[in-house]
Amino acid sequence: MARPRRTIKLQIERYNPDVDPAPHDEVYEVESDPSDRVLDLLNRIKWFQDGTLTYRRSCGHGICGSDAMRINGQNRLACKTLVKNLGERVTVQPLIGLKVIKDLVVDQRPFFDHYDEIMPYLINDERPPATERLQTPEERARYDDTTKCILCAACTAACPPFWANGRFIGPAAIVNAHRFVFDSRDRATSERLAILNRRFGVWGCRVVFNCTDACPRGIKVTDAIEQCKRAILSESV
């Protein structure tokens, strides 16, 4: 039997730095279908109740990573979080550790600056072969998990060391370093490991596991971080 529509109270942290002295909560009542995700409710509020509500969204299907936010106290993608699993009252807040630009939109520049630090592209100046740079299935599997990152920032914005000091490179940058460090075609392993070995690099991780819990792609983030630490210590990857 189909589940009936429910009325959900969505408590959203609002903040417009041009007019608000401080963030405050606003509560909206929205009708919800059993198949609705939190993004559907935010859209319904913006389109039919309050056009000033501001949030990022693009693909709406868990691929672009633009709608990461805190939902009932946990970092989630709004487009992947089913409302039926959340109860009658749902809290929505911006990610922590990144400056709020407006409402649920945070300044992602520090996040992407850390991403840029690790040189997130294949580096290989050797003469290219006539065909592709081939890998064995085992070589490809070595970094398969970390290729799934969609740069949503849910992990880095769930990381207490990053909250304490935004200079910490953060889990997402390390995940993306892992993706190239363990790629047999890449030739910049030493440079990347040296970057991770710097002050505010990989050793800032305190193995809290928040990042792994937050990742909407199911990436074993903490495990990838630990693999990078071991690679630095052994320099034999």
Ligand code: SF4
């Ligand atoms: S590792 Fe997961 S949580 Fe972190 S940015 Fe990538 S997809 Fe998002």
